[in-house]
Amino acid sequence: MHYDVIVIGAGSMGIAAGYFLSKSGKKTLLVDSFNPPHNKGSHHGDTRIIRHAYGEGEEYVPLALKAQELWNDLEKVTGKQLFLQTGVLNVGHEKTNFIQNIISSSKAYSLPLEVLDSSEVNKRWPGIALPDKYIGCFEPTSGVLKCEECIKAYRELAERHGATILTNSKVKELSVNDKRVTVKIEDQTFNADALVVSAGAWSGSLLSILDLNLPLNPVRKTFAWFDANEDLYNYKNFPAFSFETSQGQYYGFPSINGSGLKVGRHDGGETINPDEAIPGFGEREEDTTDLRQFLHHYMPSTQQLKYGKTCMYTLTPDEDFIIDLHPNYSNVAIASGFSGHGFKFSSVVGQILSELIISGKTEQNISPFSINRFK
Known part of the structure; x- marks a missing residue:
C-alpha cells in the first residue's frame, strides 16, 4: 500500500507529526513497536514540565513559546485540560x-521571571x-503537561x-x-514518498540502516512519587521544579489530585540496550538513595516512598536535540536525541517535521x- 508519508515511531514527536501531516492532507501511516502512549520509552509517568526561560540555552526559547501556543491550541480543539499552570521554580x-x-533568556524575550533569594x-x-548559597528563578506562566493525555x-x-x-509492529526492513521509501513489517510491505524517523531509543539502529550513524546513547532513568503533606505540596500551592545542586540535577512535580510529590534525577543513568529488559525501579540502590538524599536536603517535609518507575533518555554528546533532514535524502526527516528535556517541545517538533516533509524547510530556527555538528 502506498502513502505520502510513513512515520516510524508514534510517540510524542511522531504522533504530533502524524497529526500535522494528516491535517495538511497527507496520506500518513504511523508505525510503532508498541501502542502509544506506553511505558516503553521516554514519555510516560503522567507529567512533564514545560519551561519558557530556558536554562539549556536561549536558542530553545522560541521553540518553547511556540510549543506552548500549540499545546494551548490542542486544549481548545480537544476540550481537554492538558496543561496546569503551576509555575516552575528553577x-x-x-x-x-x-x-x-x-535570567538572560527571560530578559531577551521579556518573559515573566521572579529572581528570589533562598529566604524568599x-x-x-x-x-x-x-x-543560603542558592537562588530561585520562578516562572509563573510555565507549568505541567499531562504527557500521556497529550499523546x-x-x-x-x-x-x-x-x-x-x-501499533505493536516492529520495522523489519527499511530502504x-x-x-521512494519502503518499510517492511512482518509480512506487510508499505511504500511512501517520504519518511519521518522519531523512534526514540531505537532511532540509532534504524538510521544506521540508512547509512547514518549518530552518537545516540540510550540510558535508564528513574522517577518516583512520595507521600506528601498536601497543604504544602499540592499543585494549587506548589510549583513544578528543577534543581541544579552540588549533588546532582533533580526535577519534580507538585502533588496533583493526591498523587504525591514526584521527583526524578536528571543527570547520570546507565547505558542500556532498549531491546533488552530494563531493570525495574528499585533494582539499583541509587534509585531510591539519590531521591531520598535530595528530599532530605531540600524538601524534608516529604514522607515515605509510594512507588517508582523507569524510563529512557536518548542522549546526544552535547545533550541538544537532533531535528534535521537526512544529509543524503531530502525526503527523510529525523527527530531524535532529546536528552531528557524534549517532551515539552513535541508539539512544535511535530509541526517542524511536517514542514520539513512538505516543503523541505521550516519557519523555526533548527x-x-x-546533524552536521557531529561530523
Whole structure:
C-alpha cells in the first residue's frame, strides 16, 4: 500500500507529526513497536514540565513559546485540560550557566521571571528548605503537561484526519531513495514518498540502516512519587521544579489530585540496550538513595516512598536535540536525541517535521540541532 508519508515511531514527536501531516492532507501511516502512549520509552509517568526561560540555552526559547501556543491550541480543539499552570521554580547557584541562561533568556524575550533569594523561596513555599548559597528563578506562566493525555489527544486527532496507526509492529526492513521509501513489517510491505524517523531509543539502529550513524546513547532513568503533606505540596500551592545542586540535577512535580510529590534525577543513568529488559525501579540502590538524599536536603517535609518507575533518555554528546533532514535524502526527516528535556517541545517538533516533509524547510530556527555538528 502506498502513502505520502510513513512515520516510524508514534510517540510524542511522531504522533504530533502524524497529526500535522494528516491535517495538511497527507496520506500518513504511523508505525510503532508498541501502542502509544506506553511505558516503553521516554514519555510516560503522567507529567512533564514545560519551561519558557530556558536554562539549556536561549536558542530553545522560541521553540518553547511556540510549543506552548500549540499545546494551548490542542486544549481548545480537544476540550481537554492538558496543561496546569503551576509555575516552575528553577533553583541553583547564581553563577551557574543554567541559572544565568534562565535570567538572560527571560530578559531577551521579556518573559515573566521572579529572581528570589533562598529566604524568599523558603518563605513562599514552606515545603522547601534552601540553603543560603542558592537562588530561585520562578516562572509563573510555565507549568505541567499531562504527557500521556497529550499523546492520546494527538493520536485521536491524527486518526480523525485520516492517519493510519499501526501499533505493536516492529520495522523489519527499511530502504530509501530520493523518491521512494519502503518499510517492511512482518509480512506487510508499505511504500511512501517520504519518511519521518522519531523512534526514540531505537532511532540509532534504524538510521544506521540508512547509512547514518549518530552518537545516540540510550540510558535508564528513574522517577518516583512520595507521600506528601498536601497543604504544602499540592499543585494549587506548589510549583513544578528543577534543581541544579552540588549533588546532582533533580526535577519534580507538585502533588496533583493526591498523587504525591514526584521527583526524578536528571543527570547520570546507565547505558542500556532498549531491546533488552530494563531493570525495574528499585533494582539499583541509587534509585531510591539519590531521591531520598535530595528530599532530605531540600524538601524534608516529604514522607515515605509510594512507588517508582523507569524510563529512557536518548542522549546526544552535547545533550541538544537532533531535528534535521537526512544529509543524503531530502525526503527523510529525523527527530531524535532529546536528552531528557524534549517532551515539552513535541508539539512544535511535530509541526517542524511536517514542514520539513512538505516543503523541505521550516519557519523555526533548527540550525542548532543539525546533524552536521557531529561530523
